[in-house]
Amino acid sequence: MSLSIEEIRQAPKALLHDHLDGGLRPATVIELAAEIGHELPSTDAVELGRWFTESADSGSLERYLETFSHTVAVMQTRESLHRVARECALDLAADGVVYAEVRFAPELHTEGGLSLESIVEAVLAGFDAGCAEATNDGSPIRIGVLLTAMRHAARSMEIAQLVVDYRERGVVGFDIAGAEAGFPPTRHLDAFEFLQRENSRFTIHAGEGFGLPSIWQALQWCGAHRLGHGVRIVDDVSVGEDGIAVLGPLAAYVRDTRVPLELCPTSNLQTGAVTSIKDHPVGLLTDLRFRVTVNTDNRLMSGTSLSREMALLSDAFGYGWEELRWFTINAMKSSFLHFDERLAIIDEVIKPAYAKLIEG
Numbered sequence: 573m574s575l576s577i578e579e580i581r582q583a584p585k586a587l588l589h590d591h592l593d594g595g596l597r598p599a600t601v602i603e604l605a606a607e608i609g610h611e612l613p614s615t616d617a618v619e620l621g622r623w624f625t626e627s628a629d630s631g632s633l634e635r636y637l638e639t640f641s642h643t644v645a646v647m648q649t650r651e652s653l654h655r656v657a658r659e660c661a662l663d664l665a666a667d668g669v670v671y672a673e674v675r676f677a678p679e680l681h682t683e684g685g686l687s688l689e690s691i692v693e694a695v696l697a698g699f700d701a702g703c704a705e706a707t708n709d710g711s712p713i714r715i716g717v718l719l720t721a722m723r724h725a726a727r728s729m730e731i732a733q734l735v736v737d738y739r740e741r742g743v744v745g746f747d748i749a750g751a752e753a754g755f756p757p758t759r760h761l762d763a764f765e766f767l768q769r770e771n772s773r774f775t776i777h778a779g780e781g782f783g784l785p786s787i788w789q790a791l792q793w794c795g796a797h798r799l800g801h802g803v804r805i806v807d808d809v810s811v812g813e814d815g816i817a818v819l820g821p822l823a824a825y826v827r828d829t830r831v832p833l834e835l836c837p838t839s840n841l842q843t844g845a846v847t848s849i850k851d852h853p854v855g856l857l858t859d860l861r862f863r864v865t866v867n868t869d870n871r872l873m874s875g876t877s878l879s880r881e882m883a884l885l886s887d888a889f890g891y892g893w894e895e896l897r898w899f900t901i902n903a904m905k906s907s908f909l910h911f912d913e914r915l916a917i918i919d920e921v922i923k924p925a926y927a928k929l930i931e932g
């Protein structure tokens with residue numbers, strides 16, 4: 573029997589891949605757009621929500637990314653960044669997420685004249701406010717921020733420096749995002765090498781819109797600690813007629829060294845990386861015990877939540893509490909928090925709650 577979204581919402585969950593500018597409430601987009609005179613496809617919250625999911629359902633990563641022009645447009649002031657971050661924390665907490673790594677690209681929020689530092693500070697303050705409110709209301713949540721550099725642009729060194737500057741103030745790592753084909757991660761090698769010398773952690777969007785060469789570069793040239801999506805690692809796995817899986821050298825490396833895969837099922841469906849949830853490689857990768865984590869990517873564009881993503885997997889693959897606990901502990905183990913902080917959340921929050929759920 574599969575688990576429902578409502579049941580899954582009650583369980584503590586951890587999320588590693590969620591974009592701040594991909595998770596706004598439709599009503600907030602409408603209010604912020606009205607304040608600055610930005611024109612939207614609809615000013616009705618339900619219709620606008622539908623517009624985002626339908627437009628993102630494009631079958632291509634490039635067209636999926638076009639929908640961000642509206643969310644980024646309304647996130648150009650300190651106040652709007654603070655509001656969006658606060659609401660993000662509240663929405664994740666209401667979904668039962670106890671730890672989240674939320675990412676955004678500071679370089680996309682400078683159109684109103686804000687400095688990169690003030691952008692980061694506004695978002696951190698918004699998360700602090702949201703986390704404090706959620707905790708007061710009985711849904712404690714912790715958020716670590718990842719700063720993203722856009723892979724087609726040339727600001728990755730500046731963003732990497734910001735990650736180091738804000739490392740003890742809520743920023744836990746670095747990422748690159750944007751259209752993958754034509755923009756290999758090695759374009760940003762200087763930023764990755766700098767971060768390695770600074771003992772910083774980073775993930776790279778790879779193996780989503782493009783296949784194995786992108787994953788290979790992310791890991792073996794750039795030194796990524798996790799893969800954003802990484803779903804196409806299955807291109808290096810072949811399953812024979814006898815049902816036995818044979819791993820190529822890259823897939824074996826990923827599994828052997830426990831490289832975390834930040835899988836985002838619905839997002840993959842929308843960008844055409846997979847054709848259905850049932851056919852999503854998460855099933856095979858879970859059976860083969862890769863370090864699988866389940867994520868939302870963009871809650872607005874996918875009309876989703878972490879509970880919904882897990883419910884879809886429960887329905888497609890029959891996953892119960894044991895598997896959801898495994899995904900959750902995988903995510904916590906793979907987070908960029910310090911070891912003792914990860915352990916505290918696993919031992920004090922996740923394990924006791926799942927023990928009760930499994931006992932029934």
Ligand SMILES: O=c1[nH]cnc2c1ncn2[C@H]1C[C@H](O)[C@@H](CO)O1
Pocket residue numbers: 591592593594633637640644675676677680720749750751777780839869870
């Ligand atoms: O799944 C994704 N792949 C590549 N880029 C993405 C994805 N989701 C969001 N982005 C881009 C669009 C956002 O404006 C940017 C920063 O969050 O990251």
Ligand SMILES: [Zn+2]
Pocket residue numbers: 589591749777800869
């Ligand atoms: Zn993403």
